[in-house]
Amino acid sequence: MASLTVLLSILCSLLIPVSCSLDPKDVISPNILVNLHGQGVVIGNTNTTAWTGQSYMQFRGVPYAESPSGELRYKPPVPRKPWSTPLQATDYGRICPQLFTYNRLSPDKLQGDLEDCLTLNIFTKSLNAKQPVMVYVHGGSLQVGFASDHKPDYLLEENIVLVVIQYRLGILGFSGTKTPDMSGNFGLMDILLALQWVQEHISAFGGDSSKVTVFGESAGGELGGALLISPKTPPSAFHRLIIQSGSIVDRLATNMEPLAQVERVCRALKCAHCDLIDQSQQCLKSAPVMDLLKAAEGERFGLIIGDHYGTMPEHPAKLIEKTKKNVPLLTGFTKHDGAIVLGFLYDDFKASHPDFNSVRVADFATAIMTWMNDTTGLTNNAMQRLLFPAYLWHNSDHRRALPAYFDLVNILFFKSVMLGFTNKLFEKTEQSPIYFYTFDYAGEKTNFGFDLGNSQYPFNGGVHHTDELIYLFAMKPPLNAKDTEVAKKMVSLWVSFAKDGVPKVPDGPQIAPMECNRGPYFHIDKEIRMDNDILKEFTATIDDPNNKNLDRPSKMW
Ligand SMILES: *[C@@H]1O[C@H](CO)[C@@H](O)[C@H](O)[C@H]1NC(C)=O
Numbered sequence: 022m023a024s025l026t027v028l029l030s031i032l033c034s035l036l037i038p039v040s041c042s043l044d045p046k047d048v049i050s051p052n053i054l055v056n057l058h059g060q061g062v063v064i065g066n067t068n069t070t071a072w073t074g075q076s077y078m079q080f081r082g083v084p085y086a087e088s089p090s091g092e093l094r095y096k097p098p099v100p101r102k103p104w105s106t107p108l109q110a111t112d113y114g115r116i117c118p119q120l121f122t123y124n125r126l127s128p129d130k131l132q133g134d135l136e137d138c139l140t141l142n143i144f145t146k147s148l149n150a151k152q153p154v155m156v157y158v159h160g161g162s163l164q165v166g167f168a169s170d171h172k173p174d175y176l177l178e179e180n181i182v183l184v185v186i187q188y189r190l191g192i193l194g195f196s197g198t199k200t201p202d203m204s205g206n207f208g209l210m211d212i213l214l215a216l217q218w219v220q221e222h223i224s225a226f227g228g229d230s231s232k233v234t235v236f237g238e239s240a241g242g243e244l245g246g247a248l249l250i251s252p253k254t255p256p257s258a259f260h261r262l263i264i265q266s267g268s269i270v271d272r273l274a275t276n277m278e279p280l281a282q283v284e285r286v287c288r289a290l291k292c293a294h295c296d297l298i299d300q301s302q303q304c305l306k307s308a309p310v311m312d313l314l315k316a317a318e319g320e321r322f323g324l325i326i327g328d329h330y331g332t333m334p335e336h337p338a339k340l341i342e343k344t345k346k347n348v349p350l351l352t353g354f355t356k357h358d359g360a361i362v363l364g365f366l367y368d369d370f371k372a373s374h375p376d377f378n379s380v381r382v383a384d385f386a387t388a389i390m391t392w393m394n395d396t397t398g399l400t401n402n403a404m405q406r407l408l409f410p411a412y413l414w415h416n417s418d419h420r421r422a423l424p425a426y427f428d429l430v431n432i433l434f435f436k437s438v439m440l441g442f443t444n445k446l447f448e449k450t451e452q453s454p455i456y457f458y459t460f461d462y463a464g465e466k467t468n469f470g471f472d473l474g475n476s477q478y479p480f481n482g483g484v485h486h487t488d489e490l491i492y493l494f495a496m497k498p499p500l501n502a503k504d505t506e507v508a509k510k511m512v513s514l515w516v517s518f519a520k521d522g523v524p525k526v527p528d529g530p531q532i533a534p535m536e537c538n539r540g541p542y543f544h545i546d547k548e549i550r551m552d553n554d555i556l557k558e559f560t561a562t563i564d565d566p567n568n569k570n571l572d573r574p575s576k577m578w
């Protein structure tokens with residue numbers, strides 16, 4: 022049956038390449054049943070891979086925890102109770118509560134228990150094999166994001182089991198008071214339970230539970246780091262780690278004032294009493310989800326240091342020194358990761374300074390740097406010396422300063438904090454290999470502006486934050502021929518790392534692990550290339566002979 026699906030989709034693409042809408046689901050839906058020991062039966066269906074049309078099985082929206090609603094809101098996740106009638110796992114589960122995305126959903130999608138979102142999605146080509154398992158933790162500032170954005174059609178070209186998980190977000194997942202009643206770090210605890218589920222059940226899907234790779238991007242990368250250092254992560258939970266464009270030692274990864282935040286949200290909810298912690302907790306526990314999300318709008322969330330259950334007992338920088346977990350690490354950033362922040366900061370600054378011509382380069386650059394809260398002046402002085410010649414600093418030529426703006430945000434928000442994390446690991450004596458990349462490929466598609474568009478900016482997004490995901494997941498299909506070649510390289514690197522802990526590409530150079538905290542490292546572009554001093558990447562944009570491509574000459578600053 023499955024091969025019939027393949028045949029039909031091949032025929033379909035040969036005959037009517039553009040308008041063909043023959044969805045495998047419409048033709049036949051070969052239901053596949055898997056019995057999860059002690060849990061119940063799940064019913065999945067099939068789909069086909071992007072490049073060679075291989076059939077794969079998918080089990081989507083499989084619950085791994087009870088709904089964290091009612092009495093269970095702000096409680097550690099509870100494993101899902103067994104079910105007796107087979108569970109339809111043929112579509113993605115509901116997304117975890119998040120205002121930005123909810124505002125774009127039709128009202129019928131917002132009925133029922135909105136918090137019942139702790140599901141995972143399993144994709145596999147064989148139920149009997151012993152394949153490496155790749156568990157993806159999505160990003161989204163710990164506030165947004167969901168599984169269905171991460172389609173398996175590229176990664177399933179290889180013989181792996183892909184698991185894409187969801188976890189509690191924002192005010193429901195990353196706020197708390199450190200007390201037994203509302204500890205905090207629920208989103209992280211959800212991920213730990215999902216990893217336990219993988220250990221117990223993945224062999225039923227043809228997965229090898231002794232070869233689990235956790236990979237995550239942005240906030241998902243921060244959470245990957247959190248898993249590596251948390252004393253609550255069991256030694257066998259995973260065996261390799263990929264951290265893309267996120268760092269647990271970033272100031273923004275931790276929630277610095279969680280108690281004040283809970284009180285603020287209590288007041289925004291207009292509860293009668295918010296003076297005592299108990300009162301605020303009670304208010305947040307009983308608020309309707311939508312009200313809670315609205316009351317928390319504009320808040321920033323992060324991991325809570327000193328939570329009651331000990332998932333993050335000390336500052337991450339301290340925990341790195343103590344962790345005994347030692348797994349191969351693949352990590353890196355995109356060439357212009359900071360462009361996402363440059364966009365936000367530009368919007369912000371423009372709102373208060375409509376006439377950018379009267380703003381000096383020094384003013385905008387300084388406004389960016391105040392985000393670092395460095396009161397010593399070191400950041401300002403060092404960045405000025407590294408990126409801004411004196412003549413540029415004092416005039417208003419923002420176009421000429423653009424490459425320097427890019428490098429500034431790249432360094433401050435991504436490149437330096439990511440290196441800070443690996444440097445810390447390097448200080449440990451028994452560290453497994455660390456492979457460091459910079460993703461430099463500018464393809465046809467970009468995530469610049471995400472769903473909101475990017476036409477207001479006087480600059481392009483470059484190799485923007487999350488752009489490498491376009492090549493790992495079928496996020497913006499179809500890809501042109503050149504982009505597909507890069508996607509094949511990405512899949513090869515990530516999957517070979519999941520298999521043996523060493524990233525490889527066919528016909529590419531041998532990729533060496535770092536020998537010291539500055540390299541070697543590698544470039545991912547049309548070709549894969551080794552390089553030696555990663556600190557060069559701090560000036561990747563000002564040194565780039567093609568950096569004029571970042572300018573949009575037709576747009577006013
Ligand atoms: C099959 O995969 C395509 C590409 O990701 C997707 O658009 C489609 O919805 C999937 N169909 C099913 C039944 O999952």
Ligand SMILES: *[C@@H]1O[C@H](CO)[C@@H](O)[C@H](O)[C@H]1NC(C)=O
Pocket residue numbers: 392394
């Ligand atoms: C910077 O410090 C100020 C004052 O201490 C604080 O209000 C602000 O939230 C901090 N900014 C960030 C991004 O942490």
